[in-house]
Amino acid sequence: AQSVTQLDSQVPVFEEAPVELRCNYSSSVSVYLFWYVQYPNQGLQLLLKYLSGSTLVKGINGFEAEFNKSQTSFHLRKPSVHISDTAEYFCAVRTMNRDDKIIFGKGTRLHILP
Amino acid sequence: EPEVTQTPSHQVTQMGQEVILRCVPISNHLYFYWYRQILGQKVEFLVSFYNNEISEKSEIFDDQFSVERPDGSNFTLKIRSTKLEDSAMYFCASIGGGSYEQYFGPGTRLTVT
Secondary structure, eight states, rough: OEEEOOOEEEEEEETTTEEEOOOEEEOOOOOOEEEEEETTTTOOEEEEESSSOSSEEGGGGGEEEEEEEETTTEEEEEEOGGGGHHHHHHEEEEESSOOOOOOEEOEEEEEEEE | OOOEEEEESSEETTTTTTTTEEOOTTTTEEEEEEEEEESSSSSEEEEETTEEEEEEOOOOOOOOEEOOOOSSOOOOEESSSSOOOEEEEEEEEEEEEOOOOOEEEEOEEEEEE
C-alpha cells in the first residue's frame, strides 16, 4: 500500500519569499508522484507530475519539485511566492498501473503574508 | 481543452434522502473515479469503474453507495440514504488511453442537513 505524508499543515510565508512544501511517501512499488493545488472553493488542479526521467520537474505557476528516491521525498518549491498562490497544496502518489487510484496527503495550506 | 464536468455544483439534502451526483467524463476516457473530501480534510478515494463495472472500492464505499454509467457519457454516484457525515465535496475523475493523468472535475458540494 502507498501513503503520503505532508508534515506541515500550514506554511506562512511573506510575499516574494521562497517556499518549500514538504512531501514524503511510502510505497513497496514504484510510483508516480503529483502535486495538486486547490484554490479556495474550487476543485483540484494538477501543478506538476513526476513519471520518470529528470528528477527535477517544473510545473505551472513557477512551481517545481524534486524527486528524491533515496529519501522518498517529492518536495515542492517556488523561488518567489505571490498572494495569488494562497491555496491548499496536496501531494499525491499512484502506482504505475494506469488505472490505479490516487492516494493524497492531508494537504498543506500556504498562507501568503503581505 | 476537454474537461470533466459535474452537476450540480452544490446539493443540499435532508438526512435519509437519496442523492445522485452526476459527472460527464472526457469523451474518450475509459476509467472513471469518485473521490470525496470532507471539509478541511484530505481527498479520499471512493471507487473506480471500468468496462461497466467497479474495479476497486474503498471501505467508505459501503452498500449505501452505487455507481453507474447509464448512457455512455454520464457517470453517476448515488447515495441511497444520506447521513450527516456524507456532507463533503465529491470529485469525479477520468483517465484515457495512453495517459497517466487523472483529470478531475470541479466537484459537487453535498450538504446533508
